[in-house]
Amino acid sequence: MNFDEIIDRRGTGSSKWDRMHAYGGVSPDDGIPMWVADMDFRAADVLQEAMQDLIERGNYGYFAGDEDMNAAVAWWMHERHGWTVDPDHMSSTAGLGHAIALILETYTDPGDEVIIFTPVYHEFTHKIKLTKRVVHEAPLIIENGVYHMNLDALEAGLTGKERMMLISSPHNPAGRIWTPDELRHLADICARHDLIMVADEIHHDLVYPGQTFTSFLKAAPEAADRTFVLTAASKTFNTAGARLGTVTIPNPELRKRFRQALLEHQTQPNLMGVALTRAAYSPGGADWVDGLVAYIEGNHRLFLDGIAQIPALKGMPMQSTYLAWVDFAATGMEMTEVLRRVHEDARVVPSVGAHFGSGGETFLRFNIGTPRARVAEAVERLQSAFADLQ
Ligand SMILES: Cc1ncc(COP(=O)(O)O)c(C=O)c1O
Incomplete structure (x- = not known):
């Protein structure tokens, strides 16, 4: 390397x-x-070898087999993040922007408010607006030079129109890693106000020495029934061009609706994205x-x-x-x-x-x-x- x-x-x-x-x-x-x-x-190299295998097979036909990849995703989450996750809870999307749009469309209605902690990855706002939902900004505050969530102010300002909270964890921009206490506090707010939690954890691997990332569901397993965890190998391994993201939904009812939405949109896993992701989540x-x-x-x-x-x-x-x-x-x-x-x-x-x-x-x-x-x-x-x- x-x-x-x-x-x-x-x-x-x-x-x-x-x-x-x-x-x-x-x-x-x-x-x-x-x-x-x-x-x-x-x-x-492990990615290059996976692509070489595909080339040698010389066939790029319809593809449905993401089970091995999901097992590799689960292995990675356990190995690298201490988060135990069931591969059966996973679905593949064409990247996480796609996943966010589908989640918005499937579980909220036009006019519903979605809480985001700004400044944040611009596609959050973009997708909320494109799907005719309403951005509810919870501005981050800078304390000791780094971002903090102002959760008392957020809760005091809720109007009852909010349906969903969407977080970038770690946070894009600036790479702040939310602590287990902060994540549990968010889980409490979601429970009190009946909000869906979407934890976008795409940036969880590039964590500097001495820092520890905690997955939302590791910090707050009690929130599993209302939580969607979004992961992808694409930031870590630079595979964004292969458009593949993983949505983990522990709640069987919510998961069923998501898979129905994928069917309605004729979304099947991307052969190359699957090959790259499966290869990435390995010891190499x-x-x-x-x-x-x-x-x-x-x-x-x-x-x-x-x-x-x-x-x-x-x-x-x-x-x-x-x-x-x-x-x-x-x-x-x-x-x-x-x-x-x-x-x-x-x-x-x-x-x-x-x-x-x-x-x-x-x-x-x-x-x-x-x-x-x-x-x-x-x-x-x-x-x-x-x-x-x-
Ligand atoms: C927080 C976050 N989520 C999602 C994405 C992009 O996801 P995708 O390329 O899978 O649509 C990015 C890209 O920068 C990001 O920062």
């Missing part, structure tokens, strides 16, 4: 590289894309992730140390993920000027914080899941773009 290897992804249909100009006005010729949440590394995959986490942790130190040298910029401390979150508020600049400097002067394209909902307006999110030399180059360019700050 050589995470320093530079792979040229330009002209391959990569969203991150080939849509960068449309999103940020910066050409991939000299720009550094740090927006879309995928990584620029070569896939793990685990070794690769251990190497990856050490590498990303190094990138994160390089990036946040470099940002800290720019007066007025504040990078939020991270516990996990490759999604760094930087506050530009103290520059006193309009965000249009911040973005002009980042795009035109630094030739770097991060994600725009305002898209993550309330509280994100003065932030930019930088994806550091890329070879270290590129992270170092981005830091240098940002330092010179803001060199006049005192």
